[in-house]
Amino acid sequence: MRKVKRYLQILLAVTVLLVGLVVIFEDKNASTTIKDLEEETTSANTSNKKEETKKKKMTVYIDPGHGEIDAGTISYKGTYEKDINLVIAKQVGKILQAKDVNVVYSRTTDEIYSEIEADDMQHRIDESKEVKATYVVSIHCNASDDGTRTGVEAFTNTEDDKAMALSTSIMKELEALKYTNSNGIIDGTNLLHMISFAKVPTTLVELGYIDTEHDGKYIMSKVGQNAIAKAIANGVLNELKKAE
Numbered sequence: 001m002r003k004v005k006r007y008l009q010i011l012l013a014v015t016v017l018l019v020g021l022v023v024i025f026e027d028k029n030a031s032t033t034i035k036d037l038e039e040e041t042t043s044a045n046t047s048n049k050k051e052e053t054k055k056k057k058m059t060v061y062i063d064p065g066h067g068e069i070d071a072g073t074i075s076y077k078g079t080y081e082k083d084i085n086l087v088i089a090k091q092v093g094k095i096l097q098a099k100d101v102n103v104v105y106s107r108t109t110d111e112i113y114s115e116i117e118a119d120d121m122q123h124r125i126d127e128s129k130e131v132k133a134t135y136v137v138s139i140h141c142n143a144s145d146d147g148t149r150t151g152v153e154a155f156t157n158t159e160d161d162k163a164m165a166l167s168t169s170i171m172k173e174l175e176a177l178k179y180t181n182s183n184g185i186i187d188g189t190n191l192l193h194m195i196s197f198a199k200v201p202t203t204l205v206e207l208g209y210i211d212t213e214h215d216g217k218y219i220m221s222k223v224g225q226n227a228i229a230k231a232i233a234n235g236v237l238n239e240l241k242k243a244e
């Protein structure tokens, strides 16, 4: 009988020990699980933040005016406007891309969507909306009938605050280059398809009158094109910062 009691006592002690060990082990397991969960949540938050940053990357639609059969105006040296527009537009795009802006071009070669001007313009407008662009910057060079006009100007919808702010910002930068006079910001809603039917805040900059040597020489020079592209990009970037 005593032996049995002793045996029971040992059995009880062993059981208590085992139960104790199981509790400690379970506890450790539980704390590891919580830590794991915490880590998972943290990594989920980080990837969420990354997603947000991705979403916040803004898109600018850059439209080098004209193309293909539509040469635009002709410079005093015989250069086509469409070619000058494309060179400068690509430079603007590169600067913006370097600043983490998503850039979509209406064209990157001497090709157009349609030879019917209105269809081609509308395609550019629709595309800018499709890619969810924050702004549209259409780049052009001008010429006058009598070849006497000079100056930089921007066409926009003057009733659209965002488009006005964008135009003002770009014009300020271009005017600071002082390569020509400024003709200011002009309401283009009844003049230009790109402005009349714009679905996104749009500015159409006319960099100058390339049929004159006064404007054309600078606009067609490497130095001039670099400075103009930088000015346009800075004008856009200043407004994008506000839109963030």
Ligand SMILES: [Zn+2]
Binding pocket: 065, 066, 072, 073, 081, 139, 140, 141, 142
């Ligand atoms: Zn043009």
